[in-house]
Amino acid sequence: MNELIAVLICLFGGLTGGLVGVGGGVLFVPALTIFIGLTQVEAESTSLLMIVVVAIVGAYRQNGYGNVRLREALIVGALSPLGVIVGVALANHISERALQLSFAALALFMAAQLVRRARSA
Amino acid sequence: MPAEAATPDNALWKLAAIGTLAGAFSGLFGVGGGTIIVPLLIFWFGYGERLATGTSLAAIVIIGLLGALAQGGIYGNVHVGTGLLLAIPAIAGVVLGTAIQQRIPQRAVSYLFALLLVAIAVELILS
Numbered sequence: 191m192n193e194l195i196a197v198l199i200c201l202f203g204g205l206t207g208g209l210v211g212v213g214g215g216v217l218f219v220p221a222l223t224i225f226i227g228l229t230q231v232e233a234e235s236t237s238l239l240m241i242v243v244v245a246i247v248g249a250y251r252q253n254g255y256g257n258v259r260l261r262e263a264l265i266v267g268a269l270s271p272l273g274v275i276v277g278v279a280l281a282n283h284i285s286e287r288a289l290q291l292s293f294a295a296l297a298l299f300m301a302a303q304l305v306r307r308a309r310s311a
Numbered sequence: 312m313p314a315e316a317a318t319p320d321n322a323l324w325k326l327a328a329i330g331t332l333a334g335a336f337s338g339l340f341g342v343g344g345g346t347i348i349v350p351l352l353i354f355w356f357g358y359g360e361r362l363a364t365g366t367s368l369a370a371i372v373i374i375g376l377l378g379a380l381a382q383g384g385i386y387g388n389v390h391v392g393t394g395l396l397l398a399i400p401a402i403a404g405v406v407l408g409t410a411i412q413q414r415i416p417q418r419a420v421s422y423l424f425a426l427l428l429v430a431i432a433v434e435l436i437l438s
Contacts (some may be wrong), residue, residue: 196424197400202402208408210424211364212345213371214401216431223348234386236380242375242434243398246403249369257415259364262356265323266330266348266366267373274335274378289339296388298348301428302349 196225204244208251213241325355333374346431349424360420377402389403 203217215237221235253256280289329351333344345367352363379389412420 195409196397201399201400201404204404205408206404206427207368207401208405209412210411210420211349212427213375214405216427218397219400221397222393228390232388232390235357236394238375238379239389239391239394240398240401242379244401244405245371245375247369247402249365249372251406251409252361252365255361255365255403255409258346258359258364258369259362260369263366263369264373265326265438266333266370267377269327270334270337270344270374271377273331273336274338276331277335277338280335282375288436290331290438293336293340294435295433297346297428297432298417301432303354303378304350304399304421304425306427308330308387308418311418
């Protein structure tokens with residue numbers, strides 16, 4: 191039963207990924223911890239594998255629809271390790287709670303901007 | 312001069328900023344870079360929602376591979392069998408999701424994305 195729920199959540203995670211262009215990790219990680227019983231670290235690592243597979247298939251499909259700028263994607267992806275280093279440095283100087291609340295505020299701001307932009311389009 | 316002829320240097324800096332921010336947030340919160348990449352491609356480059364989400368997925372392939380090399384390769388925490396098995400429904404989902412996305416208005420994608428961002432914010436605030 192638990193496995194079936196995990197399968198459904200992962201199906202939904204992939205669906206979300208395809209619809210809005212994210213990897214789906216937001217849903218894969220809880221599926222792996224709660225319903226498969228992996229530890230948080232195991233779940234995050236395993237989720238990363240799933241994200242890569244989902245993103246390859248999703249990007250391939252989107253490329254077929256003419257919706258991928260490969261050069262831009264390569265630049266963004268290649269710079270991400272620098273960001274990981276910056277993130278670790280930040281985490282060492284700022285409390286986790288402050289970082290969480292900052293990102294929550296940024297996420298809400300971006301959500302409002304997206305809605306405003308879509309309404310005026 | 313057409314408006315979209317932005318100076319390449321400027322565009323490169325913005326792309327570099329998006330990549331760095333995506334890496335930082337995925338490292339800090341475990342949320343994929345997509346939550347940052349999609350909105351910023353829309354705001355800063357004026358991408359339509361489909362182009363932004365497609366390009367985001369391609370960038371996530373690179374981000375994920377680099378992250379997996381760093382984590383899975385070194386620590387061996389990846390449950391390969393479980394991951395590949397659960398990737399099957401996830402692949403079905405992403406194929407379905409991208410197909411549906413081509414058939415709905417682009418602004419609907421923005422609304423869905425806003426919903427996802429609000430959910431992430433709520434989860435971060437409550438955690």
